[in-house]
Amino acid sequence: MSDFTLTRGDDGVALITWDLAGKSMNVMSFEGLRELEACIDEVLADDTIKGAVITSGKDSFAGGMDLNVLAKLRDAFDGSPAKGVFEGTMNLHALLRKIELAGMDPKTKAGGKPIVTALPGTALGIGYELPLATHRIFAADNPKARIGLPEIMVGLFPGAGGTTRLTRKLGAMAAAPYLLEGKTLAPDKALRAGLIDEVVAPDELLAKARAWVRAASDADLVKPWDAKGYKMPGGAPYTPAGFPTFLGAAAMVHGKTKGVYPAARALLSAVYEGALLPFDEALKVEARWFTKVVIEPTSGAMIRSLFINKGALEKGAVRPQDIPDQRVQKLGVLGAGMMGAGIALVSAQAGIEVVLIDATEEAAQRGKAYSESFMDKGIARGKATEAKKAELLARITATADYANLAGCDLVVEAVFEDPKVKAEVTAKAEAALGADAIFATNTSTLPISGLAKASARPAQFIGIHFFSPVEKMNLVEIIKGAQTGDRAIAKALDFVRQIRKTPIVVNDSRFFYANRCILPYLNEGIRMVGEGVAPWLVDNAAELLGFPVGPLQLTDEVSLDLGVKIAKATKAAMGDAYPDDDVDAVVFPLYEAGRAGRKAKAGFYAYDDKAKRLGVWPGLGAMFPLADAQPELAAVQNRLMMAQVLEAVRALEDGVLTDIREGDVGAILGWGFAPWSGGPFSWLDRIGAAKAVEICDRLEAAHGPRFRAPALLRDMAASGEGFYARFAPAEAA
Numbered sequence: 167m168s169d170f171t172l173t174r175g176d177d178g179v180a181l182i183t184w185d186l187a188g189k190s191m192n193v194m195s196f197e198g199l200r201e202l203e204a205c206i207d208e209v210l211a212d213d214t215i216k217g218a219v220i221t222s223g224k225d226s227f228a229g230g231m232d233l234n235v236l237a238k239l240r241d242a243f244d245g246s247p248a249k250g251v252f253e254g255t256m257n258l259h260a261l262l263r264k265i266e267l268a269g270m271d272p273k274t275k276a277g278g279k280p281i282v283t284a285l286p287g288t289a290l291g292i293g294y295e296l297p298l299a300t301h302r303i304f305a306a307d308n309p310k311a312r313i314g315l316p317e318i319m320v321g322l323f324p325g326a327g328g329t330t331r332l333t334r335k336l337g338a339m340a341a342a343p344y345l346l347e348g349k350t351l352a353p354d355k356a357l358r359a360g361l362i363d364e365v366v367a368p369d370e371l372l373a374k375a376r377a378w379v380r381a382a383s384d385a386d387l388v389k390p391w392d393a394k395g396y397k398m399p400g401g402a403p404y405t406p407a408g409f410p411t412f413l414g415a416a417a418m419v420h421g422k423t424k425g426v427y428p429a430a431r432a433l434l435s436a437v438y439e440g441a442l443l444p445f446d447e448a449l450k451v452e453a454r455w456f457t458k459v460v461i462e463p464t465s466g467a468m469i470r471s472l473f474i475n476k477g478a479l480e481k482g483a484v485r486p487q488d489i490p491d492q493r494v495q496k497l498g499v500l501g502a503g504m505m506g507a508g509i510a511l512v513s514a515q516a517g518i519e520v521v522l523i524d525a526t527e528e529a530a531q532r533g534k535a536y537s538e539s540f541m542d543k544g545i546a547r548g549k550a551t552e553a554k555k556a557e558l559l560a561r562i563t564a565t566a567d568y569a570n571l572a573g574c575d576l577v578v579e580a581v582f583e584d585p586k587v588k589a590e591v592t593a594k595a596e597a598a599l600g601a602d603a604i605f606a607t608n609t610s611t612l613p614i615s616g617l618a619k620a621s622a623r624p625a626q627f628i629g630i631h632f633f634s635p636v637e638k639m640n641l642v643e644i645i646k647g648a649q650t651g652d653r654a655i656a657k658a659l660d661f662v663r664q665i666r667k668t669p670i671v672v673n674d675s676r677f678f679y680a681n682r683c684i685l686p687y688l689n690e691g692i693r694m695v696g697e698g699v700a701p702w703l704v705d706n707a708a709e710l711l712g713f714p715v716g717p718l719q720l721t722d723e724v725s726l727d728l729g730v731k732i733a734k735a736t737k738a739a740m741g742d743a744y745p746d747d748d749v750d751a752v753v754f755p756l757y758e759a760g761r762a763g764r765k766a767k768a769g770f771y772a773y774d775d776k777a778k779r780l781g782v783w784p785g786l787g788a789m790f791p792l793a794d795a796q797p798e799l800a801a802v803q804n805r806l807m808m809a810q811v812l813e814a815v816r817a818l819e820d821g822v823l824t825d826i827r828e829g830d831v832g833a834i835l836g837w838g839f840a841p842w843s844g845g846p847f848s849w850l851d852r853i854g855a856a857k858a859v860e861i862c863d864r865l866e867a868a869h870g871p872r873f874r875a876p877a878l879l880r881d882m883a884a885s886g887e888g889f890y891a892r893f894a895p896a897e898a899a
Contacts, residue, residue, distance in 0.1 A: 185223030217280035230291025314350030321468030325456030337400030467844025498577035502533025506580035508636025530564035589620035614647035625651035641835035670828035691717025698793030722769035855882035
């Protein structure tokens with residue numbers, strides 16, 4: 167079955183319909199490109215066809231390029247991946263240029279055939295770059311649709327002419343949010359921003375597009391950049407108006423990326439250099455920079471983790487296959503604090519009926535009020551309506567009566583991190599639940615198998631660890647206890663899919679996977695403060711590695727009192743084996759001095775009355791004096807990186823992680839592990855296990871056994887294997 171089909175209309179306008187069989191959304195493939203070009207050639211060659219409308223047979227237009235195409239381009243020429251990517255990209259440019267010029271006379275710009283796009287819904291990536299090459303873009307008035315170029319989010323940039331065309335269409339400054347930030351817009355806002363040309367009622371979409379084709383003149387087909395005397399909006403780089411824009415953009419990009427995201431630098435270079443050249447030469451420049459990004463390891467790692475692996479996990483890659491659909495019909499949430507209120511909100515947003523329980527009716531209503539406040543903010547920003555708010559709130563029943571849990575097929579407990587309290591509410595809930603209901607505990611540190619002892623049905627007991635704030639954090643960690651059954655796992659995965667988040671499934675252990683890795687990161691930063699390392703060196707070193715925040719700032723954000731509680735509980739459990747007394751020697755005095763973090767407006771950093779961070783607290787130096795000799799930046803970075811990476815390897819070695827994809831995706835989404843790297847295992851594959859062991863040996867000699875290379879890492883170094891080569895499923899290797 168064809169991806170693109172052409173039908174002739176009685177009005178002389180051809181309809182080219184993109185409809186990829188077996189997929190909910192169109193993506194572009196090699197075969198699709200060939201079929202599209204054949205349709206365009208037929209339109210241009212047939213004198214009975216006046217022009218064409220390109221549309222979709224689905225409720226969306228397209229989600230972008232099939233990213234597996236890039237891998238095939240890299241392999242298209244033996245020994246020369248750059249040649250494969252560059253020539254493939256230039257062939258795509260040639261096709262889109264053929265659409266843009268539409269058979270017009272090169273000198274007079276007359277005689278072309280109008281070709282327009284009609285977007286019924288979402289158009290992203292190549293799904294928007296293709297319309298940019300047509301002569302007019304019509305979009306249905308569909309508030310759920312998104313239009314834009316999000317490639318930067320997966321380590322690429324728009325390489326099918328989108329970078330060059332959008333810059334010339336809007337100017338560098340106006341195009342920046344869509345190119346450098348991957349911003350996407352609903353059709354009405356895309357129209358106001360100049361991304362598209364018309365928004366029409368859905369039932370009039372094709373009629374309006376066909377009418378424009380029939381009425382179009384030669385002048386209507388000439389793009390501004392093909393017209394004589396064209397000047398870039400906002401000014402080219404060498405003009406007085408344009409120079410500050412490009413100068414500022416360079417500073418902004420470096421400030422945001424810290425130099426670790428090559429796609430952003432390449433994009434800016436393509437825009438700057440392309441703006442100095444005629445349009446067709448600018449497309450070649452774009453293709454060269456795009457090629458450079460594609461063949462660098464960063465884009466490959468980001469695409470694999472943030473697109474391919476993330477998508478596979480969201481579609482159920484690790485779900486037990488023999489269990490029928492377990493989507494949640496009615497959800498119980500125990501505990502209406504910030505976490506429970508957030509879980510209730512995202513569940514109600516997904517259309518699930520929610521029973522929100524707390525110790526008192528008043529406390530439960532406060533939890534429900536969180537959803538009300540969230541919707542009020544959405545209404546103020548024009549993203550929600552009073553009707554939507556009423557509809558969402560009607561799905562949430564706030565109560566103190568456990569009898570209201572009757573009929574719930576899943577309960578998520580989100581009470582205090584106290585085993586006794588959790589055991590109490592587990593017994594109360596199970597007494598009201600049906601025999602088939604699944605019970606989940608939202609805990610960040612307590613082993614699931616221990617908590618399951620309070621359950622009368624441990625096979626139906628599972629951990630579902632949300633990250634805070636629930637409505638913003640995409641990762642959900644699902645934890646299997648010793649007796650957790652497959653139906654409970656399937657239920658948890660189907661629930662996470664319902665609320666549109668990304669799941670990872672791990673085996674039970676203290677701290678599970680994410681917290682097991684993030685705590686050493688925080689602790690290593692804190693240790694360095696105790697050693698006299700400058701706190702600004704610690705946090706800046708982390709940000710220069712691509713982490714969103716440094717360990718000291720992150721400690722302030724999560725609060726030092728939580729760190730104190732975790733330390734006390736861990737020490738009680740581990741006894742003499744407890745390894746972090748030197749960390750406690752920093753955290754406990756700060757906490758006792760009333761510096762509990764940002765929420766207290768006092769932590770490692772100083773804050774103003776509105777909790778805005780001002781800088782490192784001046785008194786920190788008195789408590790922990792700076793050492794005369796400060797370490798090299800690379801030494802600090804190695805400690806921060808290896809503290810996390812080694813724990814990820816140990817989690818795999820111990821069987822806590824069972825799928826390497828979850829290790830990388832969970833690290834990026836769970837605590838912001840350097841997204842450019844693709845995650846800890848992708849990073850290890852990038853530098854090689856032998857190099858990692860060399861760094862570990864050096865760190866162990868200087869700082870002790872916490873940096874000792876795990877046996878698995880040494881084995882990988884000896885064999886020369888990569889983690890993905892040994893552990894990844896075939897489709898992710």
